[in-house]
Amino acid sequence: MAMPINSWGDFRKVLKQLKDPRVKERYETVILDTIDIFYDYCESYICANAKRADGGYGVDAIGDLGYGKGYTMAAKEFDECLRSIVQMDYGLVLISHAVDKTFTDEQGHEFNQIVPTLSGKARNIVLRMCDLIGYSRAVQNADGTTTTKLFMRGTPRYIAGSRFKYTPDVIDFTYDNLVKAICDAIDKQMAEDGAQYFTDEYQNLHSAPVELDFDELLNEFNSLVSEVTSKVDDATFKEFWSPRITQIIERYLGKGQKVNNISREQTEALDLIITDFKELIKNNKLGA
Numbered sequence: 001m002a003m004p005i006n007s008w009g010d011f012r013k014v015l016k017q018l019k020d021p022r023v024k025e026r027y028e029t030v031i032l033d034t035i036d037i038f039y040d041y042c043e044s045y046i047c048a049n050a051k052r053a054d055g056g057y058g059v060d061a062i063g064d065l066g067y068g069k070g071y072t073m074a075a076k077e078f079d080e081c082l083r084s085i086v087q088m089d090y091g092l093v094l095i096s097h098a099v100d101k102t103f104t105d106e107q108g109h110e111f112n113q114i115v116p117t118l119s120g121k122a123r124n125i126v127l128r129m130c131d132l133i134g135y136s137r138a139v140q141n142a143d144g145t146t147t148t149k150l151f152m153r154g155t156p157r158y159i160a161g162s163r164f165k166y167t168p169d170v171i172d173f174t175y176d177n178l179v180k181a182i183c184d185a186i187d188k189q190m191a192e193d194g195a196q197y198f199t200d201e202y203q204n205l206h207s208a209p210v211e212l213d214f215d216e217l218l219n220e221f222n223s224l225v226s227e228v229t230s231k232v233d234d235a236t237f238k239e240f241w242s243p244r245i246t247q248i249i250e251r252y253l254g255k256g257q258k259v260n261n262i263s264r265e266q267t268e269a270l271d272l273i274i275t276d277f278k279e280l281i282k283n284n285k286l287g288a
Contacts, residue, residue: 001027008045008077009212009268011038013275015081018088029091036096039078039122046074048265051254058265075121082129094126098135098158114158131163132182136173148173152181165189214267217274221259224277231286248276 005011017023018030032038043062050065050073051057062070085092096116104110114135116123127133135158138146150173154160164185171177228241249259252269262270 005038005041007268008038008041009271011041011081012272015084016275016279018085018090024088024090027090029093030085031093031095033095034097034117035094035122035126036118039074039118042078042081042122043070043074045268046070046077048267049252049269057263071121075125078122079125082125086129092129094130096126098137111156113156116159127159132167133159133161134173134178135160150178212267212271214264214270217267217270218259218262221270221274221277224274224281228281228286244280245277248273248280251276 003010003014005014047059047062047064047070049057050059050070052059059065059070062074064070065073082092082094096118098114099117100112100114102110102112116126118126132152133154135151136148137151139149140146149170151158151160151170152162152167153169162185164182166185166188167181171181225245228245229237232241250257252272253259253262253266259270259273
């Protein structure tokens with residue numbers, strides 16, 4: 001089942017849904033296509049919510065934060081969210097495009113290598129997470145036909161690799177062939193058993209981004225606060241609800257920050273605050 005992801009906030013909401021036992025019962029594998037776009041969303045989220053030296057929020061580019069701070073923040077956010085999927089015991093498939101890039105070795109000699117289009121720290125995060133890194137391309141046969149191959153062992157020409165000792169160098173790229181290659185490798189190693197399966201049913205889903213309205217969200221947050229204060233006494237609000245609401249706000253805005261100081265550039269963070277606030281209300285059975 002495809003999910004429309006048009007922002008990092010959308011992705012964070014889906015991560016919450018993946019915790020639901022009913023979802024875990026139905027799905028075994030999560031596929032992110034393409035992982036490049038997800039990292040772009042992550043950087044945009046960090047840019048919008050980063051605190052500037054002048055005390056304001058939001059920068060135009062991740063490098064504007066200086067001293068590599070923005071890249072470090074984006075890498076941390078990206079890494080933690082991806083790892084959370086694996087920690088919830090889902091299989092994870094990350095898809096990127098390929099690009100032929102020129103590099104220089106230690107002797108100063110230039111060489112070309114085919115690498116994922118995802119670059120920098122984001123690529124390092126992804127590569128160290130993967131049990132299998134495959135490079136796929138069409139290969140022309142002797143009779144003039146073409147076959148799509150999946151290369152599973154890296155060479156100086158392209159990046160690929162596997163944690164499984166006995167995976168073949170290359171296979172005809174079909175789902176059944178890939179499953180067989182992994183299962184055979186596992187059997188030979190006698191280290192693991194079983195295999196993961198997912199549907200190969202094609203779906204084409206396009207959705208226009210949902211525009212978040214800052215004023216509506218701010219009104220909704222204030223309405224939620226009013227809802228809570230109308231249903232509990234002052235002591236309960238002070239002792240139970242206030243510190244938990246503050247914790248939610250600081251999770252997305254930073255220590256000591258308040259919603260009444262939020263800027264329009266932080267609309268996505270405000271949306272996530274409201275999502276967590278609603279969850280808090282639901283979990284404590286305060287709903288109507």
